[in-house]
Amino acid sequence: MAALLGRHALALRIVPDGAPIPGSFWGEPEAGIIGTTVYARGDTPVHSLLHEACHLIVLPPERRALVHTDATDSVAEEDATCYLQIVLAGELPDVGSDRLMRDMDAWGYTYRLGSTRAWFERDAEDARAWLVERGLL
Structure with a gap:
């Protein structure tokens, strides 16, 4: 997953089990996004991690830097x-x-x-x- 995200200029940060996930729109255990970083825990579903990462991938780089929790309303x-x-x-x-x-x-x-x-x-x-x-x- 980290390599896949890296190909799109994104970083993956794993947070400790039980810790709050920064930038999570839906709340734990769902993935979170802040800037070009996707946050997840061991119990974060793969579909959630990919979904949040793809929100960032579809944005132009200048918009990615501004993202915190909610990537789009489009x-x-x-x-x-x-x-x-x-x-x-x-x-x-x-x-x-x-x-x-x-x-x-x-x-x-x-x-x-x-x-x-x-x-x-x-x-x-x-x-x-x-x-x-x-x-x-």
Whole structure:
């Protein structure tokens, strides 16, 4: 995970188990973001860590530095974040896109077509195009 984030000029900071997670929008054990750093604990779900990291990845570098806890209020950026986290999960050993989509469904992500997979495969053309346009895919 640290190497994946490093390729996108992000840092991963692991906080001690039981400690508050800086920059966590949803509260523990969900990941947090401040600037170009993603914070997580041993019990932070992978989908949460990837989601928060992808929020930073989709932002231009000058906006990343200003982020504290809440990365965006843009639907287009949120959709791009969700799409990218699924793609990047495929680069992580023992994770993969299939597992990540199941985890997203279990956590409570909701999409018009009823599941993360259905959205990703049949309803996310705009998110993919947004990422391609910005050179992120």
